[in-house]
Amino acid sequence: MTGFSFEKLGQDGKARTGVIHTPRGDIRTPAFMPVGTAATVKAMMPESVAATGADILLGNTYHLMLRPTAERIDALGGLHRFMNWDKPILTDSGGFQVMSLAGLRKLTEEGVTFKSHIDGSKHALTPERSMEIQRLLGSDIVMCFDECPALPADKARIADSMRLSMRWAARSRDAFGDRPGHALFGIQQGGLEEDLRAESAQALTEIGFEGYAVGGLAVGEGQEAMFGCLDFAPDQLPADKPRYLMGVGKPDDIVGAVARGIDMMDCVLPSRSGRTGQVFTRHGVLNIKNARHQDDPRPLDEACGCPACRGYSRAYLHHVFRSQEIISSMLLTWHNLQYYQDIMSGMRAAIAAGGFEAWQATFHAARAQGDIDPL
Ligand SMILES: [Zn+2]
Numbered sequence: 001m002t003g004f005s006f007e008k009l010g011q012d013g014k015a016r017t018g019v020i021h022t023p024r025g026d027i028r029t030p031a032f033m034p035v036g037t038a039a040t041v042k043a044m045m046p047e048s049v050a051a052t053g054a055d056i057l058l059g060n061t062y063h064l065m066l067r068p069t070a071e072r073i074d075a076l077g078g079l080h081r082f083m084n085w086d087k088p089i090l091t092d093s094g095g096f097q098v099m100s101l102a103g104l105r106k107l108t109e110e111g112v113t114f115k116s117h118i119d120g121s122k123h124a125l126t127p128e129r130s131m132e133i134q135r136l137l138g139s140d141i142v143m144c145f146d147e148c149p150a151l152p153a154d155k156a157r158i159a160d161s162m163r164l165s166m167r168w169a170a171r172s173r174d175a176f177g178d179r180p181g182h183a184l185f186g187i188q189q190g191g192l193e194e195d196l197r198a199e200s201a202q203a204l205t206e207i208g209f210e211g212y213a214v215g216g217l218a219v220g221e222g223q224e225a226m227f228g229c230l231d232f233a234p235d236q237l238p239a240d241k242p243r244y245l246m247g248v249g250k251p252d253d254i255v256g257a258v259a260r261g262i263d264m265m266d267c268v269l270p271s272r273s274g275r276t277g278q279v280f281t282r283h284g285v286l287n288i289k290n291a292r293h294q295d296d297p298r299p300l301d302e303a304c305g306c307p308a309c310r311g312y313s314r315a316y317l318h319h320v321f322r323s324q325e326i327i328s329s330m331l332l333t334w335h336n337l338q339y340y341q342d343i344m345s346g347m348r349a350a351i352a353a354g355g356f357e358a359w360q361a362t363f364h365a366a367r368a369q370g371d372i373d374p375l
Contacts, residue, residue: 004140004183004210006242010352014234014261016183017351020211020242022090022140023181024080027055029242030258030351032344033090033266034337039073042261043329044337046085052306052334053341056141056268062097063361066116066123070136078138090141090266092246093130093172093187096163096215103291107147122341127171143213143351144172146187158191165189165215166203173207183210185244188237189318191216192229201236203305211242214262215231218247227256234261251280251343255305255363257358258347274333277321280368281339288332293318306338307331 004030008018020027034041034049036057041049049057059079064070073082080086095112101115101126102123111126130145146165149158166198169186186204190196198276204212214233226248234243244264245257254265270280277288281301287302288291296314308317308331320328343363350359 003181006240008240010354012351012354012356013259013350014306015356016261016298017348018242018263020088020263022183024086024140025055027264028344028348029090029263030254030344030347031055031264032254032340033264033273034072034340035266035268036062036085036089037268038067039079040041041333041337042325043281043333044271045277046083048334051339052337053345054087054337055125056090057085059089059091059139060097060136061091061094061137061341062101062125064091064137065094065125065133066118066121070133074136074138078136080138088140089138089142090244091134091137091139091146091273091282093131093143094125095130095146096246098125099148099150104372106127109167111168112147127168128175131172131175132176135176135179141183141185141211142176143185144169144187144209146189146215146353148189148216148219149191151191151216151219153191155191155193155196156192162189162196162200163190168201169204170207173209173285175359185209185211185213185242187213187215187246188233189216190233192221192225196231196233197229198236201233203298205238209241211244211264212237213244213246215246216247217245218253218267223250223253223256225257227260230257230260230262250355252364252367254340254343255347255360258351259360270336271333274336275329277332278327279332280336281371282363283371284367285370286371288317288321288328290318296375298372298375300335301339303347304335304342306335308335 005021010017053160062211105114115126127145134142149161149363186209188200190200242263245262293314299309350356
C-alpha cells in the first residue's frame with residue numbers, strides 16, 4: 001500500500017495544479033468534491049459521479065453518525081463498500097453541521113452535546129469521537145474536529161473559538177493515530193482577521209498535518225470579504241501540502257479561490273440546484289422552469305458532453321421539471337456536476353500551460369454574455 005502524498009505539477013501566479021496520491025487513487029488538483037451527504041450524491045449513481053470526472057467525494061459525519069450510524073457502516077464493510085464508491089472519500093468532522101442543523105447544542109472544552117434533528121436523540125461529539133467515527137467510515141481524508149463561529153462575530157469571540165479549535169486539532173491528531181495511507185487535515189480558523197489566521201496557521205503547522213483547510217468561510221460573509229481573506233489565508237499555510245477551502249461555492253467563487261492558491265473545494269450547490277431547476281452553464285445561471293424554455297429544442301449548453309445536453313432539449317427538461325419527474329433531478333444534477341468538473345479540468349490544463357489568466361478572462365467573458373437568446 002502506497003502512502004498519501006501531494007505532488008505539485010505546476011504553478012501560475014498563486015494557482016497550483018498537482019496530484020494527491022492515495023491508496024484508493026489519484027486526486028487531480030484543483031479538485032471539486034461533490035457532496036454525498038447521506039452516502040449518496042442525490043439523484044446520481046456513483047459511476048455517473050465518476051463519469052463527470054470527480055476523483056473524490058465528500059461524506060458528512062454528522063448525517064452518517066445519526067443514520068445509519070458509523071458502527072453499522074463499519075460492520076457492512078465501510079463507507080466505500082456501503083455506497084459502492086471505490087475512489088477516495090473525504091469526511092468532514094461533524095462540527096460544522098452540529099452547529100447548523102442540530103438542536104439544543106451545548107459546547108464545552110470537551111466537545112459538543114446535541115440533539116439529533118431527525119429524532120431528538122442525544123449525542124456527543126468530541127475530537128476523539130469524531131476521529132473514531134471517521135475511522136469507522138473508512139474515510140481517506142479525515143478532518144479535524146473544530147468549531148466554526150457564525151460571521152459576523154466580534155474579534156474576541158472569534159479568537160476564543162479559534163484557540164479552542166487549535167486545542168481540538170491537537171487532540172484530533174493524537175486520537176487519529178498512525179494510519180498509513182490515510183490523511184488528517186487541520187482546519188485554519190480566525191474569521192476574516194489576518195493576525196488570527198496567522199496564529200491558527202502557526203498552531204496547525206506546529207502540530208503537523210497531511211493537508212490544511214481554510215475553514216470558517218462561506219458562512220454568509222459575501223464573496224468580496226471571502227476573497228479578501230483568501231488573499232492572505234492560503235499563503236499562511238504550508239506550500240507543499242494540499243489546501244482545501246470548505247463549503248465553496250459558486251463557479252466564480254471556485255475560480256477566484258484557485259487563483260488565490262486553493263487546491264480542493266466542496267459544495268452542495270451543483271447537486272442541490274439540479275433538484276430545484278437551477279442550471280449552471282458557461283453563460284451563467286438559467287432556470288429550467290422558466291416558460292421561455294418550453295418550446296426550445298436546443299440543449300442546455302451545446303458545448304457540454306453530459307447526457308442531459310447530448311440527448312435532451314431544453315423543452316424536454318422544462319417538461320420533466322414541471323411534471324416533477326425523477327429524471328429531471330437526475331439529468332440536471334448530472335449536467336451541473338459535469339459543468340463543475342469541466343471548470344476544474346479547464347483550470348488544471350490552463351495552470352499547467354501557464355495560461356490561467358487568459359483562461360479566467362474567457363471564463364468571465366462567457367458568463368457576462370448571459371444565457372443564449374430565446375428563440
Ligand atoms: Zn450538460
